[in-house]
Amino acid sequence: MEIIQKQAEEAVKTMEIIQKQTEEAIKSTDEIQKPTEDTIIDTIIEGIDIVRTFKMGEVEVRALRSVNVRIRRGEFIAIMGPSGSGKTTLLNQLGLLDTPNSGKVIIDGTDTSRLSDSEKGKFRLHNLGYVFQDYALLPELNAMENVYISLIMQGKSKTECESAAAEILSAVGLGDRLQQLPSKMSGGQQQRVSIARALAHSPEVLFADEPCANLDSQTSKEVLDLFEKFNQEKGQTIVMVTHEEWHAEYADRVIRLKDGIIQG
Ligand SMILES: Nc1ncnc2c1ncn2[C@@H]1O[C@H](COP(=O)(O)OP(=O)(O)O)[C@@H](O)[C@H]1O
Ligand SMILES: [Mg+2]
Numbered sequence: 001m002e003i004i005q006k007q008a009e010e011a012v013k014t015m016e017i018i019q020k021q022t023e024e025a026i027k028s029t030d031e032i033q034k035p036t037e038d039t040i041i042d043t044i045i046e047g048i049d050i051v052r053t054f055k056m057g058e059v060e061v062r063a064l065r066s067v068n069v070r071i072r073r074g075e076f077i078a079i080m081g082p083s084g085s086g087k088t089t090l091l092n093q094l095g096l097l098d099t100p101n102s103g104k105v106i107i108d109g110t111d112t113s114r115l116s117d118s119e120k121g122k123f124r125l126h127n128l129g130y131v132f133q134d135y136a137l138l139p140e141l142n143a144m145e146n147v148y149i150s151l152i153m154q155g156k157s158k159t160e161c162e163s164a165a166a167e168i169l170s171a172v173g174l175g176d177r178l179q180q181l182p183s184k185m186s187g188g189q190q191q192r193v194s195i196a197r198a199l200a201h202s203p204e205v206l207f208a209d210e211p212c213a214n215l216d217s218q219t220s221k222e223v224l225d226l227f228e229k230f231n232q233e234k235g236q237t238i239v240m241v242t243h244e245e246w247h248a249e250y251a252d253r254v255i256r257l258k259d260g261i262i263q264g
Contacts, residue, residue: 043106044204044237045071050093050103052086052260063089065260066103071205074235076227078248081257087241088209090257094239095207096124108204125154129198129206133213135190137182137197143169144178147197154201168196172226188219195226199236206230208240212247224250 047069054061063086071077071094079087092098094105096112104113107127115123137146144165151161169178172192182190191211198206208227212220228250230236240251248254256263 042072043070044073044108045069045094046106047094048104048106050100050105052089052093052098052100063260064093064100067262069094069255069262071237071239074237075253076231076238076251077240078251078254079239079241079257080243080248080254085257086260087257091207091209091239091241095128095130096120126201127204129201129203131191131194131198131206131208131211133210135182135194137190137193139182142179142181143174143193146193147200150197151200164200168200169193172196187215188222191215191223192226195223199230205237205239208238210241210243212242220247
């Protein structure tokens with residue numbers, strides 16, 4: 001009897017220890033998961049230990065080697081660095097156009113590494129906007145339709161999409177060219193259509209990969225002035241890759257990459 005009682009007492013003690021450990025574990029995960037005030041208010045994108053390597057036959061290219069970035073809501077960021085330093089690769093990780101080998105990207109509190117491919121697609125559609133150096137417009141659609149089609153994909157009504165498309169095209173200075181086909185527009189005008197398309201749904205973040213690479217300096221200035229306007233007037237967060245120092249002067253902060261590593 002005595003032995004059984006002793007065993008029971010031991011068992012109760014063990015239970016108590018386990019319970020205490022569990023409570024402590026819960027408490028500490030609470031502490032880890034609880035975002036600080038700073039994260040809630042300020043951080044829109046956090047890239048943590050991002051590694052991206054590409055296999056080229058036998059050779060492994062280490063495009064990003066454990067990159068950490070934190071971007072605040074409303075910031076205008078320029079990503080700079082020599083050709084091949086990993087700028088596009090970093091933009092694609094932060095913009096969810098590619099998946100890192102390891103590390104994660106948190107956008108507006110969502111740990112995107114936990115999203116399935118289709119959830120990621122929806123997240124991109126509703127929360128992010130993209131501008132590329134080659135504009136990526138649909139050639140058979142006019143300016144209005146190019147913007148309209150991306151809004152329709154978000155499930156908005158036809159009238160809502162039409163008025164939103166016209167409004168944003170006016171905001172980029174193309175109110176008088178709604179029916180024009182891309183082939184009848186200059187490079188600068190085409191890029192403005194693509195900016196309108198990217199911003200029509202008021203994305204949390206606008207990503208732009210060398211948006212002025214194919215434009216002369218006057219037209220580049222017009223595009224950058226537009227970015228500045230949306231950043232200052234609407235608080236639009238912008239992450240832009242560029243290799244021109246004068247473009248980077250528009251940004252609040254420059255992230256410099258070299259060989260897949262952030263400098264200083
Ligand atoms: N899809 C890919 N397949 C193989 N290598 C790639 C791929 N994308 C990028 N790389 C390599 O990763 C490195 C960084 O590329 P990238 O991010 O495009 O540089 P940047 O935009 O700064 O010019 C380069 O060495 C490039 O060749
Ligand atoms: Mg690039």
